[in-house]
Amino acid sequence: MPEPGCPDAATYALTFRAVWNASSHGNQPPFPSGAHFSRVVGAAHAPEVSFWSSGGIATPGIESMAETGSVSSLCREIDGEADRGGSTPCVRGSEPSFPSPGSVGLSFETTGEHPLLTLVSMIAPSPDWFVGVSGMPLMEDGCWKERIEMDLAGYDSGTDSGATFTARNADVTPHEPIGLIQELPANVREEPFAVLVLSLVADPG
Secondary structure, three states: OOOOOOEEEEEEEEEEEEEEHHHHHHHOOOOOOOEEEEEOOOEEEEEOOOOOOOOOOOOOHHHHHHOOOOOOHHHHHHHHHOOOOOOOOOOEEOOOOEEEOEEEEEEEEOOOOOEEEEEEEEEOOOOOOEEEEEEOOOOOOOEEEOOEEEOOEEEOOEEEEEOOOOOOOOOOOOOOOOOEEOOOHHHHOOOOEEEEEEEEEEEEO
């Protein structure tokens, strides 16, 4: 919760900047044509809530997002948590997909009850790879952070065993834990796929 003197509510402007390109990720496996990201989706939420985590097993919503780019199932999971008071309603970008390099923006509101952010977007084309943050703190020392900027690495949702960007579907049963993409060479894996920038634009407290 916010410290005395810090507003309970905040509004953030979010920019998702796609930087994945043939120069950064164009060695092996071969860089695909039509590189893009799916709709950006997520929510602000309470500390005890998690929609995905590295080392965890993908929910049906995360699986659908990572494999197809569809966010409907994930938004139902988020909105179900919102109905229980654990998160804001699902926040999604207006663009169903966008090329990389490129960028999209959105805004969201939150309160001291929901001081963490989870956000994801599918790396496309790919078997089940995505970028995102899980439980990223929006507050520091009891006040809202004015600016957050971070590189986004690529994650494997553990639901498809494809080893290249354009591999055919190969479902994994049972699902493996979510983790950083291991199929890419180390020098490629270390390059960010996107950059996330948040700016505090209003604090209607």
